[in-house]
Amino acid sequence: MTASAIVSGDVRAAARLMRDLDDRRPEALATLKELFPHTGKAYLVGVTGNPGAGKSTVVDALIAHYRAAGEKVGVVCVDPTSPFTGGAILGDRIRMQRHALDPGVFIRSLATRGHLGGLSRSTFDVVYVLDAMGFDRVLIETVGVGQDEVDVMKAAHTTAVVTVPGLGDDIQAIKSGLLEVADVLVVNKADREGADRTERDLMHMLDLRATGERKEIEIVRTIATRGNGIPELATAIEAHRTRAWTGPAAISRALARTSAHLSELVRGILADRVERTLSTRGGLTEIAQSVVDKREDPWSVAEHLASTL
Numbered sequence: 207m208t209a210s211a212i213v214s215g216d217v218r219a220a221a222r223l224m225r226d227l228d229d230r231r232p233e234a235l236a237t238l239k240e241l242f243p244h245t246g247k248a249y250l251v252g253v254t255g256n257p258g259a260g261k262s263t264v265v266d267a268l269i270a271h272y273r274a275a276g277e278k279v280g281v282v283c284v285d286p287t288s289p290f291t292g293g294a295i296l297g298d299r300i301r302m303q304r305h306a307l308d309p310g311v312f313i314r315s316l317a318t319r320g321h322l323g324g325l326s327r328s329t330f331d332v333v334y335v336l337d338a339m340g341f342d343r344v345l346i347e348t349v350g351v352g353q354d355e356v357d358v359m360k361a362a363h364t365t366a367v368v369t370v371p372g373l374g375d376d377i378q379a380i381k382s383g384l385l386e387v388a389d390v391l392v393v394n395k396a397d398r399e400g401a402d403r404t405e406r407d408l409m410h411m412l413d414l415r416a417t418g419e420r421k422e423i424e425i426v427r428t429i430a431t432r433g434n435g436i437p438e439l440a441t442a443i444e445a446h447r448t449r450a451w452t453g454p455a456a457i458s459r460a461l462a463r464t465s466a467h468l469s470e471l472v473r474g475i476l477a478d479r480v481e482r483t484l485s486t487r488g489g490l491t492e493i494a495q496s497v498v499d500k501r502e503d504p505w506s507v508a509e510h511l512a513s514t515l
């Protein structure tokens with residue numbers, strides 16, 4: 207019942223399912239399985255990059271762009287929950303506030319806290335729900351720091367990496383891991399000085415990195431606050447879509463993307479098992495004592511624990 211409600215676009219049923227998936231309820235997983243045949247139509251666009259680069263503003267402008275084109279747009283924001291501030295969670299949603307009442311837009315935030323290691327699994331879950339609901343386009347925003355956040359981008363069909371002028375003389379601020387996932391590069395805040403230089407540096411970096419076949423990566427300048435460059439960004443995304451997701455290339459990409467998801471799922475199941483096994487044994491501290499006391503060696507203990515999973 208829940209599944210059919212979600213397929214028909216019931217927002218409250220979907221929100222409830224997403225919450226239940228977060229809580230890892232078995233019946234939520236059963237619903238997700240039922241939804242699977244209804245998925246595979248949404249086009250997923252990842253938006254990542256340096257903190258404060260304007261990712262949410264870019265996402266907000268892209269929502270407006272796709273809505274104007276008649277598409278229904280789902281958004282997943284992975285909010286960084288800083289251990290220092292406890293998380294400035296609402297920043298992303300505030301930037302997209304103007305779309306909050308649009309029934310053609312659904313915005314879901316995921317906090318990184320509580321998703322240790324399973325962030326991309328949770329993101330995939332939410333994306334599948336949005337896909338089943340009939341959203342044509344799903345935008346995924348993450349801050350490009352940390353492997354977890356970069357891994358999340360494996361869920362996307364096309365990933366835009368957002369940077370800004372003036373991050374330094376060279377573009378070291380763009381971590382090579384980020385560049386690795388980039389299909390389109392965005393120089394946002396092009397109203398600031400140094401956009402030319404940043405674009406040149408990025409181009410240089412792409413050339414240096416190119417081995418054999420140069421990966422085609424377009425660089426687009428935007429002033430997201432004014433919507434400047436957003437149509438060009440959307441065009442660059444569609445160009446990548448055509449290059450990457452049509453023809454024979456699409457098959458190997460689909461396999462790579464699904465493999466990443468499966469690997470995430472298997473790891474998740476094993477991690478849960480480890481959690482459960484350890485807690486039934488009074489936690490690791492108890493077990494660690496025997497190693498501290500030199501009664502047992504750590505390798506044998508680990509092997510034994512793993513064999514009881």
Ligand SMILES: Nc1nc2c(ncn2[C@@H]2O[C@H](COP(=O)(O)OP(=O)(O)OP(=O)(O)O)[C@@H](O)[C@H]2O)c(=O)[nH]1
Pocket residue numbers: 256257258259260261262263264297298301349394395396397398428429430431432
């Ligand atoms: N001058 C200028 N400011 C911009 C532009 N785009 C975004 N900003 C501003 O940059 C600030 C950060 O924007 P966000 O969209 O929240 O950036 P973000 O990358 O999502 O930030 P986090 O999610 O916190 O990492 C805001 O004050 C925006 O108004 C732009 O093109 N030009």
Ligand SMILES: [Mg+2]
Pocket residue numbers: 261262263297298347
């Ligand atoms: Mg943001």
